[in-house]
Each structure stands twice: as structure tokens, then as C-alpha cells.
Amino acid sequence: MDATASRRRRPHLGVVAAVVVLVLVAALVVRHVAVQTFWVPSASMSPTLRTGDVLLVDRTQRGTARRGEIVVFDGTEYFGPGRDGKRYWVKRVIGVGGDRVRCCDDAGHLTIDGTALDEPYLAPGTAPSDVAFDVEVPAGTVFVLGDNRADSSDSRDHLGSPGGGMIPEDRIVGEVRRIIWPIPRWGPVPSVGSRR
Template identity: 55%
Template sequence: MVAVSVILALLAVLGVRQFVTEPFRIPSESMQPTLQRGDVILVDRSTRGTAERGQVVVFDGTGYFSSADGSTHFWTKRVIGIGGDEVQCCSPSGAITVNGDELDEPYLPPGVKPSAQEFHVKVPAGRMFVLGDNRENSADSRSQLGAPGGGMVPVERVRGEVRWIVLPPGRFGGAPDLG
């Protein structure tokens, strides 16, 4: 009877992780101030394989993004453009534009420019252009523009949208500025 209970509990945990929510730890400062290094977040698995402008998502960057140590892992970034969008930096006022409209980016750290790097891209269908909120300290689509895929990740690689911060206890709750 105990073995059946343990098996059912394990199946329930695996089912929740696969279909409901999945935890990830934020490994860097690239999403500050929205997410802090060391935060444990939960992503909504019902949104896997989808992306909308402004969402903060976790995605598998294997083959599109690389880490300093050469390992592959999941990345957490904000979706700036999706298939068909024209994303450019910068407008005369210094803003990033999407389809000619300036982005309002209240989530950027005070004093941080939307981008020190100029770019002008058209996002292919089924892909997304992503940036970290801490633009001065983020490896994101801008840093991969010359790489295979041009820094634009297939939307099918999205594991889910970030919904909650669960650790540390002082930051528990719905994450701010998550689109």
C-alpha cells in the first residue's frame, strides 16, 4: 500500500511539472530588477511553445545561445518581438521600436539605456527576439545577431511564461513587470 502511495505521489509531481508549472533558478543579473540572481521562479507550462511581446519566458537556448562555460541550459528573457515584427534600436529619443512604435520599458533599471548596440532586424515567423531587462549585463538576442539563427529563438523552445517568484521568502509572490 505504501509503494502504491509513493508511486501515485511521484506521478502527481511529474504531472504537475510537465503540464502545470516548472521551477527554475535565476543564474545571473540579466533580468534585474524584475528578477534577481538566485530567485526561484515558477513558469506556467500551459503557455509552453507560445510567446507574446512583453512576456518574460524561460526557453531552451541550445544551439541558439551559449554560456561562457559552453554548457547548454535554459534562459529567462523578455520577449521584445515575435514573427513578422521589425525591431530596431534606436529611435531619435533612444528607445527600441517594434514595427515603428517606441517601446515603453518601465522595467529597465534606472539610468540604463534600452540598448547601447544599434540593430535593425525582422523577426522570422515562428521565432522571437528576446532581451534581458538589465541591458548592460545581458547576453540576449543582440549578442547573437551574427550567430546561427541570428539570435532569434524558435517559439516552440519556450518552456513557459514566468508567473511567480517562490524563493527567497522575502520575494515570494507574483513577479512584478512580467508583461
């Protein structure tokens, strides 16, 4: 009786082990192909994203960008090493290849190709930029800014760095889609703008 029961348990353990292995493999595939999580280390994207938010990033859109999207990118060699040696940044795409981005017009707005940019994501009373600039975004790159312009190291601060403050599109890990932690902030992160 004990031997029979033992034989019955072994196939079940094999099935359970196989299922566990398949689930782990599927989780790794999803993480490296479809989605990935990132933690927000600073207030540079406030009020849209807050320090400590955990983000779900859509990796199926890696290597591409639209104006207005919030993206995670590898800024190594372009923005230097990140805080605590980290290499990933999260910023909003302001300009894409071919755009002329300038700060600022007479009303104090950023302009893209001479048209004032509406920026509803900025905190009330926040200036679009305290730094004047006038740049053309090369093909295959993006110009990125934090939503909290007074507390963001972004393309404006790296105009003299390798790449001129622009980030190659192939450095984009993906688009930020959701805040998944903390629970009270759970929800989608809307993008602003249109595909170009």
C-alpha cells in the same frame, strides 16, 4: 493477538504505499506538463529578477510567446551553451514573428514597427541598448532581451549566430509566473504587453 494486529497493519501499509506512489506520479506529471522551477544564475534580468531567485514557470504556455512576457527557453545552438554548460535562459520577449525591432529612435527608445516601446521594467538610468540594430523577426521566432541591458547576453549579441539571434517559439519552455524563493521575494512576475 499479535498475528491479528500484524494482519491489520499490512493493509494500512499497502494503502500508504499506494498513496505515496500516486503522489509521486502526480508530482512528476505536474512538473513535466503544468509547471517547472528554474533558478536565476545571473543579474541579466535585474531588477525584475535577481541572482538566486527560484522561478515557477507555466509550461502550459510552452511554444508560444507574447511581447513583454518573461520566458524560459532552450537556447542550445542559438545562444550556445549556458553558464556552467546549462542550456536554459530567462529573458523578456521584445519582438514576435512579423515585428520589426530597431534601436533606437531619436529619443533613445527601442521601436517595434516604428512605435516607441515603453519599458517600465528597466532600472532607472538604464539605456534600452548600447548596441544599434534593425531586425525583422521571422514568423515562429522571438527576439529576446534581458532587463539589465548592460549585463545581458541576448538576441543583440547573437545577431551573427545561427538563427540570427532569434529563438524559435518551439524552444520556449514556458512563461515565468512567480518567484517562489527567497521567501521575501515570493510573488507574481507581471508581464507587460499583449498577445499577438
